Amino acid sequence: MLKRSLLTAALVAGLATPALAHRGHAGLTVIEIDQGSGAVSVTHRFAAHDVEPALPSIAPEAQPSLDDPRAVADLEAHLAARFRMSVDGAAVAVSRTDTVLAGDNIRVVFGGETADRDVQAVTVDLDFFPGVHDDQEQQVNVRVGGVTRTVVFRPGSAAQTVSF
Structure with missing residues:
Protein backbone atom coordinates (compact mmCIF):
# COMPACT_ATOMS: atom_id res chain seq x y z
CA MET A 1 0.00 0.00 0.00
CA LEU A 2 2.84 2.42 0.83
CA LYS A 3 4.47 1.62 -2.50
CA ARG A 4 1.25 2.43 -4.36
CA SER A 5 0.83 5.71 -2.46
CA LEU A 6 4.40 6.76 -3.23
CA LEU A 7 3.98 5.85 -6.90
CA THR A 8 0.73 7.81 -7.09
CA ALA A 9 2.34 10.84 -5.41
CA ALA A 10 5.29 10.68 -7.82
CA LEU A 11 2.97 10.52 -10.84
CA VAL A 12 0.90 13.46 -9.62
CA ALA A 13 4.06 15.50 -8.96
CA GLY A 14 5.36 14.64 -12.42
CA LEU A 15 2.15 15.86 -14.04
CA ALA A 16 2.17 19.11 -12.07
CA THR A 17 5.78 19.98 -12.87
CA PRO A 18 5.21 21.23 -16.46
CA ALA A 19 2.47 23.55 -15.25
CA LEU A 20 4.76 25.00 -12.60
CA ALA A 21 7.80 25.23 -14.88
CA HIS A 22 6.72 28.38 -16.72
CA ARG A 23 4.80 30.80 -14.60
CA GLY A 24 6.03 34.13 -15.97
CA HIS A 25 6.35 35.71 -19.38
CA ALA A 26 9.70 37.19 -20.26
CA GLY A 27 11.94 38.31 -23.06
CA LEU A 28 15.48 39.52 -23.47
CA THR A 29 16.73 42.50 -25.45
CA VAL A 30 20.46 42.97 -26.03
CA ILE A 31 21.72 46.33 -27.30
CA GLU A 32 25.32 46.45 -28.44
CA ILE A 33 27.04 49.69 -29.42
CA ASP A 34 30.40 49.54 -31.17
CA GLN A 35 32.14 52.76 -30.19
CA GLY A 36 34.67 52.40 -33.02
CA SER A 37 32.16 52.25 -35.85
CA GLY A 38 29.02 53.60 -34.20
CA ALA A 39 27.13 50.44 -35.21
CA VAL A 40 24.14 49.63 -33.04
CA SER A 41 22.66 46.14 -32.84
CA VAL A 42 19.39 45.42 -31.04
CA THR A 43 18.36 41.79 -30.60
CA HIS A 44 14.98 40.87 -29.12
CA ARG A 45 14.50 37.27 -27.95
CA PHE A 46 11.23 35.64 -26.91
CA ALA A 47 9.64 32.25 -26.45
CA ALA A 48 7.05 31.54 -29.15
CA HIS A 49 4.58 30.38 -26.50
CA LEU A 55 -0.75 37.76 -32.12
CA PRO A 56 -4.55 38.32 -32.16
CA SER A 57 -3.98 41.87 -30.87
CA ILE A 58 -0.82 42.76 -32.83
CA ALA A 59 -1.67 40.85 -36.01
CA PRO A 60 -5.48 40.78 -36.17
CA GLU A 61 -5.61 39.98 -39.90
CA ALA A 62 -3.21 37.04 -39.60
CA GLN A 63 -3.52 33.56 -38.20
CA PRO A 64 -2.52 33.56 -34.50
CA SER A 65 0.55 31.48 -35.28
CA LEU A 66 4.16 32.20 -36.14
CA ASP A 67 3.67 29.81 -39.06
CA ASP A 68 1.84 32.66 -40.81
CA PRO A 69 4.30 35.03 -42.55
CA ARG A 70 1.86 37.92 -42.07
CA ALA A 71 1.85 37.34 -38.30
CA VAL A 72 5.66 37.39 -38.29
CA ALA A 73 5.72 40.62 -40.32
CA ASP A 74 3.22 42.20 -37.92
CA LEU A 75 5.33 41.04 -34.96
CA GLU A 76 8.39 42.69 -36.51
CA ALA A 77 6.41 45.90 -37.06
CA HIS A 78 5.12 45.79 -33.47
CA LEU A 79 8.65 45.49 -32.08
CA ALA A 80 9.89 48.31 -34.32
CA ALA A 81 7.05 50.63 -33.28
CA ARG A 82 7.23 49.91 -29.55
CA PHE A 83 11.01 50.17 -29.06
CA ARG A 84 12.86 53.46 -28.81
CA MET A 85 16.39 54.29 -27.80
CA SER A 86 18.70 57.26 -27.62
CA VAL A 87 22.41 57.71 -27.06
CA ASP A 88 23.34 60.76 -25.01
CA GLY A 89 19.95 62.29 -25.83
CA ALA A 90 20.04 61.70 -29.61
CA ALA A 91 17.46 59.24 -30.95
CA VAL A 92 18.86 56.19 -32.72
CA ALA A 93 16.73 54.80 -35.54
CA VAL A 94 16.95 51.05 -36.05
CA SER A 95 15.51 48.83 -38.75
CA ARG A 96 15.00 45.09 -38.89
CA THR A 97 17.91 43.11 -40.30
CA ASP A 98 17.03 39.50 -39.43
CA THR A 99 14.36 37.28 -37.94
CA VAL A 100 15.01 33.72 -36.82
CA LEU A 101 12.26 31.34 -35.76
CA ALA A 102 13.71 28.13 -34.33
CA GLY A 103 11.33 25.90 -32.44
CA ASP A 104 10.10 27.85 -29.44
CA ASN A 105 12.78 30.52 -29.85
CA ILE A 106 12.22 33.82 -31.64
CA ARG A 107 15.03 36.25 -32.39
CA VAL A 108 14.40 39.55 -34.17
CA VAL A 109 17.46 41.70 -34.89
CA PHE A 110 17.50 45.42 -35.68
CA GLY A 111 20.48 47.53 -36.71
CA GLY A 112 21.29 51.21 -36.74
CA GLU A 113 24.07 53.69 -36.18
CA THR A 114 25.02 56.43 -33.77
CA ALA A 115 27.40 59.29 -34.48
CA ASP A 116 28.28 59.40 -30.78
CA ARG A 117 31.52 57.48 -30.16
CA ASP A 118 31.92 58.53 -26.51
CA VAL A 119 28.73 56.98 -25.16
CA GLN A 120 27.85 58.25 -21.69
CA ALA A 121 24.18 57.27 -21.41
CA VAL A 122 21.71 55.08 -23.27
CA THR A 123 17.99 55.56 -22.76
CA VAL A 124 15.60 52.76 -23.66
CA ASP A 125 11.82 52.80 -23.82
CA LEU A 126 9.74 49.77 -24.78
CA ASP A 127 6.33 48.30 -24.19
CA PHE A 128 5.81 45.00 -25.98
CA PHE A 129 2.46 43.15 -26.07
CA PRO A 130 0.45 45.60 -23.94
CA GLY A 131 -2.62 44.11 -22.32
CA VAL A 132 -1.62 40.52 -23.11
CA HIS A 133 0.48 39.34 -20.17
CA ASP A 134 0.24 41.42 -17.01
CA ASP A 135 3.42 39.75 -15.74
CA GLN A 136 5.50 40.34 -18.90
CA GLU A 137 9.11 41.24 -18.14
CA GLN A 138 11.65 42.38 -20.69
CA GLN A 139 15.25 42.36 -19.51
CA VAL A 140 17.42 44.77 -21.47
CA ASN A 141 21.19 44.40 -21.49
CA VAL A 142 23.08 47.39 -22.92
CA ARG A 143 26.72 46.73 -23.88
CA VAL A 144 29.20 49.50 -24.60
CA GLY A 145 32.98 49.12 -24.56
CA GLY A 146 32.91 45.73 -22.88
CA VAL A 147 30.62 46.95 -20.07
CA THR A 148 27.05 45.68 -19.69
CA ARG A 149 24.27 47.46 -17.83
CA THR A 150 20.87 45.85 -17.24
CA VAL A 151 17.36 47.23 -16.74
CA VAL A 152 14.02 45.42 -16.56
CA PHE A 153 10.73 46.59 -18.06
CA ARG A 154 7.29 45.54 -16.89
CA PRO A 155 3.91 46.66 -18.23
CA GLY A 156 3.65 50.42 -17.79
CA SER A 157 7.37 50.97 -17.10
CA ALA A 158 8.76 54.38 -18.02
CA ALA A 159 11.88 54.88 -20.14
CA GLN A 160 15.08 53.94 -18.34
CA THR A 161 18.62 55.27 -18.71
CA VAL A 162 21.88 53.45 -18.08
CA SER A 163 25.15 55.32 -17.66
CA PHE A 164 28.63 54.34 -18.78
Missing part, protein backbone atom coordinates in the same frame (compact mmCIF):
# COMPACT_ATOMS: atom_id res chain seq x y z
CA ASP A 50 4.75 33.89 -24.98
CA VAL A 51 4.37 35.68 -28.33
CA GLU A 52 1.58 33.66 -29.94
CA PRO A 53 -1.09 34.74 -27.41
CA ALA A 54 -0.27 38.35 -28.40
